[in-house]
Amino acid sequence: MTSPAPAADRLFDVAVVGAGPAGLAAAALFAEMGLVTALLAPPTRPDDVRTTALLGGSVDFLETLGVWEKIAAAGADLATMRLVDATDRLIRAPEATFHASEIDRPSFGVNIVNRDLTAILDAKIAGNTRIVRIEEPVETVRPLVDRVELVTPSGVTVSARLAVAADGKHSRLREAAGIGTKTWAHPQSALVLNLSHEVPHRDVSTEFHTRTGPFVLVPLPGGNRSSVVLIETPDEAERLKAMPDAELSRELERRARSAYGKMAVEPGRQVWPLASLIAERYGARRIALIGETAHTFPPIGAQGLNLTLRDVASLGECAAKALAEGDDLGGDAMLGRYERARRFDVETRTRGVDVANRALMSDLLPVQAARALGFFLAARVGPLRRLVMREGLTPSLIAPAMMRGGALPKA
Numbered sequence: 001m002t003s004p005a006p007a008a009d010r011l012f013d014v015a016v017v018g019a020g021p022a023g024l025a026a027a028a029l030f031a032e033m034g035l036v037t038a039l040l041a042p043p044t045r046p047d048d049v050r051t052t053a054l055l056g057g058s059v060d061f062l063e064t065l066g067v068w069e070k071i072a073a074a075g076a077d078l079a080t081m082r083l084v085d086a087t088d089r090l091i092r093a094p095e096a097t098f099h100a101s102e103i104d105r106p107s108f109g110v111n112i113v114n115r116d117l118t119a120i121l122d123a124k125i126a127g128n129t130r131i132v133r134i135e136e137p138v139e140t141v142r143p144l145v146d147r148v149e150l151v152t153p154s155g156v157t158v159s160a161r162l163a164v165a166a167d168g169k170h171s172r173l174r175e176a177a178g179i180g181t182k183t184w185a186h187p188q189s190a191l192v193l194n195l196s197h198e199v200p201h202r203d204v205s206t207e208f209h210t211r212t213g214p215f216v217l218v219p220l221p222g223g224n225r226s227s228v229v230l231i232e233t234p235d236e237a238e239r240l241k242a243m244p245d246a247e248l249s250r251e252l253e254r255r256a257r258s259a260y261g262k263m264a265v266e267p268g269r270q271v272w273p274l275a276s277l278i279a280e281r282y283g284a285r286r287i288a289l290i291g292e293t294a295h296t297f298p299p300i301g302a303q304g305l306n307l308t309l310r311d312v313a314s315l316g317e318c319a320a321k322a323l324a325e326g327d328d329l330g331g332d333a334m335l336g337r338y339e340r341a342r343r344f345d346v347e348t349r350t351r352g353v354d355v356a357n358r359a360l361m362s363d364l365l366p367v368q369a370a371r372a373l374g375f376f377l378a379a380r381v382g383p384l385r386r387l388v389m390r391e392g393l394t395p396s397l398i399a400p401a402m403m404r405g406g407a408l409p410k411a
């Protein structure tokens with residue numbers, strides 16, 4: 001335990017389970033709102049080499065939370081996004097380049113190494129005396145009428161009015177809430193690594209769309225470094241992962257059409273098998289689902305954690321409303337409101353990414369033609385370009401208030 005007060009045996013307002021980016025952001029928000037919060041989770045994994053592009057509304061939310069300055073200093077600006085059709089098919093889409101300046105923003109957001117992001121959120125939490133942190137997993141979950149009891153392997157029991165499930169795809173809390181999921185696999189894995197390159201990235205992120213999935217280079221700080229997400233068949237991803245450094249560097253340079261000059265991969269490579277999951281509900285029995293507990297999908301278009309931060313902001317706003325109206329924190333009415341606030345956004349993003357992924361892999365001519373037409377319109381029709389950019393960053397009509405200039409809700 002890293003914080004002396006309040007005591008772990010009191011009734012907490014909120015208990016957050018899981019210390020990935022979703023759980024850390026949620027714990028930081030609830031404590032900042034003035035709620036007495038417990039965070040139960042093993043320490044965040046230190047070997048994650050992934051990076052996250054934080055876009056649009058996520059920037060506003062993290063600013064309101066008081067951590068954006070540090071994130072911006074540790075990350076790299078994303079000023080331009082370039083999409084290149086590298087499928088070599090009969091019908092190909094034209095290249096599309098989107099500039100943040102077209103929608104009056106200096107950048108779309110910032111790309112940051114996950115380790116740096118979680119370290120900044122960890123430090124925010126460590127500085128808040130309303131949080132008790134218990135660095136153990138939750139083993140037993142008991143949803144009761146007026147609270148949820150959470151028990152760790154060493155026997156620490158935490159009771160809270162609202163439990164937030166941020167314990168990932170295989171969530172124990174989701175199971176205890178009796179919430180089912182729909183899951184489906186993809187014939188793809190993502191190879192993730194970071195590298196340096198001869199030609200500066202100039203804050204441009206480039207997506208090469210290939211027949212097996214996107215190959216994406218996203219700027220890292222320093223001008224000549226980028227993070228790579230390369231989606232391939234599982235066998236090919238493993239083959240690339242096992243290559244010697246020099247050979248892999250040459251292979252990536254070839255796949256990037258030498259647009260970045262010579263490349264040199266950095267130590268640390270991971271392969272993530274791709275799968276999708278969507279929860280049937282987002283809350284029940286005083287347990288609310290956020291992040292990968294509620295939705296998982298392939299890393300296409302940098303949507304996953306941005307969608308998650310909308311879950312976090314929305315749940316905070318539903319909690320504040322419940323308290324302001326004398327309602328039960330964690331009760332059915334509050335969870336129902338959260339469900340209604342999130343359903344459309346989660347469904348459309350999860351299905352949208354799925355359709356984009358399938359369209360890329362499909363050899364059917366009508367599908368290729370429809371995809372090429374979509375790209376053409378987005379590339380050439382000004383108002384549509386700007387709409388695609390704005391809505392791609394944050395859905396304007398359903399984003400939480402904190403992502404539309406609203407203040408931090410106070411409990």
Ligand SMILES: Cc1cc2nc3c(=O)[nH]c(=O)nc-3n(C[C@H](O)[C@H](O)[C@H](O)COP(=O)(O)OP(=O)(O)OC[C@H]3O[C@@H](n4cnc5c(N)ncnc54)[C@H](O)[C@@H]3O)c2cc1C
Binds near residue numbers: 019023291292
């Ligand atoms: C290759 C790749 C690239 C990506 N790139 C982007 C991107 O550019 N932009 C973007 O927005 N998103 C991106 N994403 C998605 C993003 O990384 C995820 O949405 C995010 O990491 C998930 O965070 P999470 O906290 O929900 O889940 P996780 O990171 O899975 O965290 C779950 C946590 O729960 C803990 N836990 C598990 N069981 C228990 C238990 N019983 N008790 C307590 N704790 C428990 C685990 O230890 C873990 O720390 C990418 C994903 C992948 C795979």
